[in-house]
Amino acid sequence: DAKTTQPTSMDCAEGRAANLPCNHSTISGNEYVYWYRQIHSQGPQYIIHGLKNNETNEMASLIITEDRKSSTLILPHATLRDTAVYYCIVREGSNFGNEKLTFGTGTRLTIIP
Amino acid sequence: DSGVTQTPKHLITATGQRVTLRCSPRSGDLSVYWYQQSLDQGLQFLIQYYNGEERAKGNILERFSAQQFPDLHSELNLSSLELGDSALYFCASSGDRGFDNEQFFGPGTRLTVL
Numbered sequence: 001d002a003k004t005t006q007p008t009s010m011d012c013a014e015g016r017a018a019n020l021p022c023n024h025s026t027i028s029g030n031e032y033v034y035w036y037r038q039i040h041s042q043g044p045q046y047i048i049h050g051l052k053n054n055e056t057n058e059m060a061s062l063i064i065t066e067d068r069k070s071s072t073l074i075l076p077h078a079t080l081r082d083t084a085v086y087y088c089i090v091r092e093g094s095n096f097g098n099e100k101l102t103f104g105t106g107t108r109l110t111i112i113p
Numbered sequence: 114d115s116g117v118t119q120t121p122k123h124l125i126t127a128t129g130q131r132v133t134l135r136c137s138p139r140s141g142d143l144s145v146y147w148y149q150q151s152l153d154q155g156l157q158f159l160i161q162y163y164n165g166e167e168r169a170k171g172n173i174l175e176r177f178s179a180q181q182f183p184d185l186h187s188e189l190n191l192s193s194l195e196l197g198d199s200a201l202y203f204c205a206s207s208g209d210r211g212f213d214n215e216q217f218f219g220p221g222t223r224l225t226v227l
Contacts (some may be wrong), residue, residue: 005152026169038156041201041221042217042220042221043115043136043203043205043219043220044156044205045115046216046218049215082115099144099161099207100161100169100171101146101148101156101158101216103155103156103159105155110146
């Protein structure tokens, strides 16, 4: 079962920052937070991941609360091409074959022109 | 482009038949994962291979099997197909078995069972 809770859908105006929340209140110390997105029926696309520190890359920023029970993915300047289903996934850090991703239902983000 | 390739893109077949889906991972990636996405079940992990060996199993039916070859490409074999096997099948790959490696997904194979 997915260990995360996300809103079913969100809208964001084009050019504004899109802030996607995720609750993972049962996360344990060695579990990472990953974000993927899926545009229409394409393969899921990796966005970003983090353990406890905030992270930023060319696509997005990830803000993880100090207690690690929730996080927010930020797309700083949303474009129409960011319309997709966004998945927040908690995954145990492991190099013993437990690297599977457990996808929930995600948030359907719609960017409004 | 993730660097992961999957063939074929589309596959239409009949119930009871057997099909093989193929995946080529990103150059240098040793791990290959297979996922199934159906309308009612969402994205589900099926199986993982690392350098030719099975490493983890998920919700994979006994009618399904997979393998990873010495050149690291992988095949997912689906047999005795049923209508409910119609789905998108994604392959993903990741690099050395580091602690927090991300997975990169291919474009998928859309299987339709009639």
